[in-house]
Amino acid sequence: MSNESENDLNSDVLRLYSSSGHEFVLSRKMSYVSGTIKSMLNADNSNFMEDKLSEIKFREISTPVLEKVIQYFYFKNKYTNSTSDLPEFQINEKIVVDLLLSAHFLDT
Amino acid sequence: MMNNQSASPSSKPNSNRIAFKHFNQGVQIDPDYPKRTWRLLKTAIREIHRQNSSVLSFEELYRNAYNMVLHKYGEILYNKLKKMVDKHLKSVASNVASSVDEYFLVELNKSWIDHKTSMLMIRDILMYMDKTFLEKNKVPTVFEMGLHLFRDNIARSSQIKDRLLKTLLSMVQKERAGEVIDRILIKNITQMLIDLGVNSKTVYVEDFEKPLLSTTSSFYQGESQAFITTCSCPDYMKKVEICLKEELERVSHYLDSSSEVKLKEVCERQLITNHMKTLIEMENSGLISMLKDDKVEDLKRMYNLFNRVSDGLNTMKNVISEYVREIGRDIVSDEEKAKEEGTYFQSLLDLKDKYDRLLLQAFNNDKQFIHSIHQAFEYFINLNPKSPEFISLFIDEKLKKGLKGVSDEEIDVILDKILTLFRFIQEKDVFEKYYKQHLAKRLLLGRSVSDDAERTMIAKLKTECGYQFTSKLEGMFTDMKLSVDTMTGFRNRLQETKKTLPIDLNVHVLTTGFWPTQNTANCILPREILQCCETFKSYYLSNHNGRLLLWQTNMGTAEIKANFPSKTHELQVSSYQMVILVHFNDSEKLTFKEITDLTGIPQQDLKRNLQALTNPKNKILEKESQTKTIEESDVFSFNQKFKSKLFRVKVMAVVQKETNVEASETRQKVDEDRKHQIEASIVRVMKARKTMEHSNLVSEVMKQLQSRFIPNPIIVKKRIESLIEREYLERSKQDRKIYNYMA
Numbered sequence: 001m002s003n004e005s006e007n008d009l010n011s012d013v014l015r016l017y018s019s020s021g022h023e024f025v026l027s028r029k030m031s032y033v034s035g036t037i038k039s040m041l042n043a044d045n046s047n048f049m050e051d052k053l054s055e056i057k058f059r060e061i062s063t064p065v066l067e068k069v070i071q072y073f074y075f076k077n078k079y080t081n082s083t084s085d086l087p088e089f090q091i092n093e094k095i096v097v098d099l100l101l102s103a104h105f106l107d108t
Numbered sequence: 109m110m111n112n113q114s115a116s117p118s119s120k121p122n123s124n125r126i127a128f129k130h131f132n133q134g135v136q137i138d139p140d141y142p143k144r145t146w147r148l149l150k151t152a153i154r155e156i157h158r159q160n161s162s163v164l165s166f167e168e169l170y171r172n173a174y175n176m177v178l179h180k181y182g183e184i185l186y187n188k189l190k191k192m193v194d195k196h197l198k199s200v201a202s203n204v205a206s207s208v209d210e211y212f213l214v215e216l217n218k219s220w221i222d223h224k225t226s227m228l229m230i231r232d233i234l235m236y237m238d239k240t241f242l243e244k245n246k247v248p249t250v251f252e253m254g255l256h257l258f259r260d261n262i263a264r265s266s267q268i269k270d271r272l273l274k275t276l277l278s279m280v281q282k283e284r285a286g287e288v289i290d291r292i293l294i295k296n297i298t299q300m301l302i303d304l305g306v307n308s309k310t311v312y313v314e315d316f317e318k319p320l321l322s323t324t325s326s327f328y329q330g331e332s333q334a335f336i337t338t339c340s341c342p343d344y345m346k347k348v349e350i351c352l353k354e355e356l357e358r359v360s361h362y363l364d365s366s367s368e369v370k371l372k373e374v375c376e377r378q379l380i381t382n383h384m385k386t387l388i389e390m391e392n393s394g395l396i397s398m399l400k401d402d403k404v405e406d407l408k409r410m411y412n413l414f415n416r417v418s419d420g421l422n423t424m425k426n427v428i429s430e431y432v433r434e435i436g437r438d439i440v441s442d443e444e445k446a447k448e449e450g451t452y453f454q455s456l457l458d459l460k461d462k463y464d465r466l467l468l469q470a471f472n473n474d475k476q477f478i479h480s481i482h483q484a485f486e487y488f489i490n491l492n493p494k495s496p497e498f499i500s501l502f503i504d505e506k507l508k509k510g511l512k513g514v515s516d517e518e519i520d521v522i523l524d525k526i527l528t529l530f531r532f533i534q535e536k537d538v539f540e541k542y543y544k545q546h547l548a549k550r551l552l553l554g555r556s557v558s559d560d561a562e563r564t565m566i567a568k569l570k571t572e573c574g575y576q577f578t579s580k581l582e583g584m585f586t587d588m589k590l591s592v593d594t595m596t597g598f599r600n601r602l603q604e605t606k607k608t609l610p611i612d613l614n615v616h617v618l619t620t621g622f623w624p625t626q627n628t629a630n631c632i633l634p635r636e637i638l639q640c641c642e643t644f645k646s647y648y649l650s651n652h653n654g655r656l657l658l659w660q661t662n663m664g665t666a667e668i669k670a671n672f673p674s675k676t677h678e679l680q681v682s683s684y685q686m687v688i689l690v691h692f693n694d695s696e697k698l699t700f701k702e703i704t705d706l707t708g709i710p711q712q713d714l715k716r717n718l719q720a721l722t723n724p725k726n727k728i729l730e731k732e733s734q735t736k737t738i739e740e741s742d743v744f745s746f747n748q749k750f751k752s753k754l755f756r757v758k759v760m761a762v763v764q765k766e767t768n769v770e771a772s773e774t775r776q777k778v779d780e781d782r783k784h785q786i787e788a789s790i791v792r793v794m795k796a797r798k799t800m801e802h803s804n805l806v807s808e809v810m811k812q813l814q815s816r817f818i819p820n821p822i823i824v825k826k827r828i829e830s831l832i833e834r835e836y837l838e839r840s841k842q843d844r845k846i847y848n849y850m851a
Binding site: 035036039040048049050051052056057058059060105107 | 161162163164165166167168170171174229232235236239
């Protein structure tokens with residue numbers, strides 16, 4: 001993983017699309033919080049479309065949920081192995097259920 | 109999974125349930141759903157098998173598979189996948205099987221790599237199934253299933269399995285014959301076999317390793333047969349070393365490391381174990397001749413090789429020990445005839461040196477070897493009952509002249525070496541007897557080269573055998589020192605009283621018990637000397653009242669002036685010789701008989717001393733008959749023609765070889781001493797234990813005395829009986845075998 005990020009810093013950009021077509025741009029590394037995304041992009045010898053294009057279209061994830069998911073990626077990355085106190089991760093009650101389902105889907 | 113509690117939405121279980129219900133209901137309406145989804149996945153997998161995955165959307169496939177499993181179609185998905193991969197592999201198998209020999213392995217390897225890749229991809233897509241469905245249903249994961257299918261369809265298919273094995277074995281064979289082969293390819297294939305075993309190595313072991321071992325075994329059986337008939341032992345061993353090294357390299361290059369032990373064992377059995385005897389006994393180059401010729405390198409090689417197999421060193425050890433015994437026996441019995449004590453012992457020392465060196469350089473100082481060689485030495489040294497005497501004589505020799513101009517360290521080394529041999533001697537008390545005699549002679553005749561060396565030797569004996577052993581020897585040294593003091597006192601007294609003695613007298617006062625007791629057959633001393641002796645005696649007894657002073661004339665030395673027609677010489681002679689010569693002052697000729705009567709010297713000693721005086725080198729007396737030995741009929745006269753370049757003439761005492769009579773005397777003394785020691789030991793034991801059973805007592809006594817000599821049980825028994833007679837012990841009334849101590 002570290003190899004990859006060193007080798008092609010340019011391709012360390014990942015685009016995620018929500019079901020309604022909203023584009024989110026983030027670092028690949030951040031997305032590895034999701035087991036699903038990680039294997040989509042990082043499987044040693046496969047190269048699926050997603051890996052080639054560095055973009056993933058989530059047909060079943062809505063914009064607010066995907067946004068929250070990406071927020072969580074950054075949240076997780078920031079506080080994993082950190083010694084500072086853990087702030088609360090704010091979640092809008094309306095999207096709780098969908099977020100849960102998406103989290104399951106994404107293996108997060 | 110979200111593992112962050114505060115952030116996880118799962119803290120609201122209520123809404124969860126509702127959501128799932130709703131979600132499920134939505135899709136279950138469509139009865140065609142599983143079929144449709146499978147079709148989609150099937151096409152995708154086909155693409156993957158074609159290595160065409162880049163057109164596929166992982167998200168789509170994953171989502172579909174995810175949903176399928178979520179809606180309890182996992183089993184259908186799993187089985188369909190299995191069938192599909194199975195079918196695919198069957199076609200791959202026929203493809204591999206149809207390839208020509210050279211490309212067979214390459215093709216196989218390629219299909220293996222492809223299969224692995226596709227299975228990994230499929231696994232990723234079906235990740236959700238692996239996670240949820242399999243756990244519940246206890247079936248192998250997708251990837252493992254792929255391995256099983258590959259194993260059954262390809263690696264173990266009838267078309268491929270045997271061919272694969274044959275090809276691999278022929279590759280190994282080719283390499284053994286010196287050809288270069290594609291090691292990496294073979295490494296990959298063996299790795300494949302290992303992977304196919306999933307979590308064990310059964311596939312590798314069953315399909316490849318076992319046949320490999322058996323071919324290896326038969327290969328080296330043939331090879332070793334060929335080697336052993338054509339090569340000498342060292343050459344054979346070199347070959348074996350190379351073979352073993354090659355096999356090990358083979359393991360590291362393309363076999364699994366678990367094979368190393370097994371392969372090694374097979375090779376070692378064929379190359380070493382099966383030929384051990386032949387190798388050792390090989391004529392002109394086997395173990396014995398290596399020992400004979402000091403082939404350190406070869407011996408080391410043999411040791412290292414034999415060390416690999418069980419019982420190898422044992423066999424080797426036994427042969428060496430047997431050989432050492434044989435050589436030792438030869439030395440011991442052969443040199444005895446030659447009666448050359450010095451060389452006898454020197455050759456033993458050389459032998460010991462040689463084997464110590466071999467042990468160090470070739471045998472890695474192996475404890476077993478050291479032990480067995482020591483045992484061999486112990487065995488043959490004790491074969492010769494004269495060994496204790498010879499050791500003492502050897503030390504005597506060294507201390508008398510052998511150590512001149514040798515540094516202290518070297519003396520130390522030599523003495524240490526002697527001690528190592530001394531350790532093997534069982535009859536240490538016999539040694540003590542002789543050592544005492546020899547030491548006494550050295551001290552009294554002033555023959556010892558270095559006082560320090562003497563003391564080091566005694567210190568060494570002390571550490572070896574304990575205080576008791578050397579206390580008397582040390583007493584002898586003390587006597588010598590006291591005598592010097594006594595003599596200064598005596599001389600001072602003479603000056604004070606203005607007395608002068610006709611001769612310069614030097615007396616050593618020796619404590620009885622410390623010194624070897626000699627038969628005090630006194631000779632008749634000349635008047636002048638007697639007078640001196642009396643003076644000394646009165647002086648000594650005035651200082652030490654109540655002591656008994658006896659003169660040991662057989663141990664003294666004298667310096668006398670002799671006027672020969674040519675020149676005046678000073679003769680250094682023993683007291684006996686002096687006594688004999690003094691009588692020639694009065695008469696020209698004396699017969700043997702007359703000398704005996706005049707001097708009173710015992711015949712044995714007289715003969716010995718006359719021999720020394722008539723010795724062609726320093727011919728002080730003329731003997732009428734020409735025989736070499738002294739006969740009782742001989743007549744002696746003063747040799748007028750005596751000539752010597754030196755002013756001082758040292759008359760060499762004839763080396764006193766122990767006569768048979770003396771030897772048996774010494775023996776008797778030793779036996780007598782032993783009796784006391786045994787009795788003392790018995791009493792010691794019994795005093796501590798009060799009651800004891802016969803055999804226990806005997807073994808305890810043996811243990812106590814071991815360091816000095818090995819007592820004969822029969823003698824021990826006799827001593828016990830004698831102690832019972834003298835009422836130190838009694839037999840128990842209940843059991844005749846048990847003794848009680850009587851205080």
